[in-house]
Amino acid sequence: MAKLKAVPKIVPIRNKEITKEKLVKAVGKVLAEVGFQRLGVNLVAREAGVDKKLIYRYYQGLEGLVAEYGRTVEFWPTAEELLGEDAERIRDMAPHELMSQFFKRYLRAILRRPQTLEILAWEGVVRNDLTRALEEVRVRTALEFFELMQTDPPEEVDLTALVMILAASVNFLAVRSRMHRNLGGVDVRSEAGWKRIEDTLDLMLERTLKQ
Structure with a gap:
């Protein structure tokens, strides 16, 4: 019986800028849906599809991420x-x-x-x-x-x-x-x-x- 050819594993993209963009978009979407009182790192990380630790690594926490979202033109006109x-x-x-x-x-x-x-x-x-x-x-x-x-x-x-x-x-x-x-x-x-x-x-x- 012929051996099945090994399928190469898909290497996940670990580009910092792409990940940050995902987090910024995710926090805006989740915030609009659940509000400030229910907003949490778990919800945002789940929406972005990344580890919640990256919120702290890149933005020092939820407040920094929200502030970054606030600076986008998607949220506020310049x-x-x-x-x-x-x-x-x-x-x-x-x-x-x-x-x-x-x-x-x-x-x-x-x-x-x-x-x-x-x-x-x-x-x-x-x-x-x-x-x-x-x-x-x-x-x-x-x-x-x-x-x-x-x-x-x-x-x-x-x-x-x-x-x-x-x-x-x-x-x-x-x-x-x-x-x-x-x-x-x-x-x-x-x-x-x-x-x-x-x-x-x-x-x-x-x-x-x-x-």
Whole structure:
């Protein structure tokens, strides 16, 4: 009886960068599905198909991995994405125009990221070291955009509070649009509905910041 030819074993790919990419994608997917409270190294490693020890080796733990995911364009738009090719034109805008441009582009950017919307929804029920790791990239992106502002807003306007209120509002509307078509009489799943919101942002900021 003829001997069966030995089948060579498949050598697993142990490329560090490929493994890291798998982990980053996996943590985003698992986080969107189970939230911050249930997120754990075992779930992420299982999703990525790698040993959980690699999370500690490459990222010093779950917080480092989540922070790395937060820096990806899959999770959050960069200042460059929000600026597009208009950096010079935006630099010349009045404060109300620049801020309106930022929030409208920011809104559209997160609407294009359904996984991000799921994660933002989970942030509404818990705050811990993992949520803080994702907050940092958002603050940095906004600061990079607003650094282009050449003219100071009116002295009586608390710009920090204004940005906080608008960011919270935009996040709320985008997150709620996952589950509700109609919010307060506005169709948040139609282009016409979002255009109403954008036009109102324009008006609010013009009335608040125009000098």
